[in-house]
Amino acid sequence: MxxxxxxxxxxxxxxxxxxxxxxxxxxxxxxxxxxxxxxxxxxxxxxxxxxxxxxxxxxxxxxxxxxxxxxxxxxxxxxxxxxxxxxxxxxxxxxxxxxxADMNEEGANSQALSTRQSLGVSALSLANQANQGILQLLR
Structure with missing residues (x-):
């Protein structure tokens, strides 16, 4: 053996x-x-x-x-x-x-990732708008 x-x-x-x-x-x-x-x-x-x-x-x-x-x-x-x-x-x-894999857990993780990405895009958009507003004041 x-x-x-x-x-x-x-x-x-x-x-x-x-x-x-x-x-x-x-x-x-x-x-x-x-x-x-x-x-x-x-x-x-x-x-x-x-x-x-x-x-x-x-x-x-x-x-x-x-x-x-x-x-x-x-x-x-x-x-x-x-x-x-x-x-x-x-x-x-x-x-x-x-x-x-637990489909509920994976769905929640996917939703959290999507929410984080959306919040990141919104934050960048707001920061860009603030910069544009400051530039217009200075003109």
Missing amino acids: IFNEKTGTDQSKLTIAGRKLTADSLGVSKAVNGTAGTGEFNIQTDKGLVAMQDALKTALASLKSLQSGFGSNLSNVQVRQDFTKQVGNILDTGSANLVN
Whole structure:
């Protein structure tokens, strides 16, 4: 699983390898067969039962180790998934705020701008008229 778009050594990734679990891979195939002879556990003796118990304990420890590793990987993926989901929500909200403008607010801003422009033109006109009046007095 790749966590960013970078390539090469800067790339963040998590590799989760599966493992085929069989009685042989866990070392308990002898315990499964449970008969004497040909290297299998002899469940009719205390020594054979202890050996089978040890093999099963080792297999259980191996399974718990695998479970721990998978649980840790699952936790990392879930944290990343939650983070990505939150970033997506923030981006959705931001884009919605940009696209879905409040028409009443934008109309009021447009009207205020138009009023400011009109007042500016009127002020310039009055100032120009005052200058013209002063010039006529001086003539």
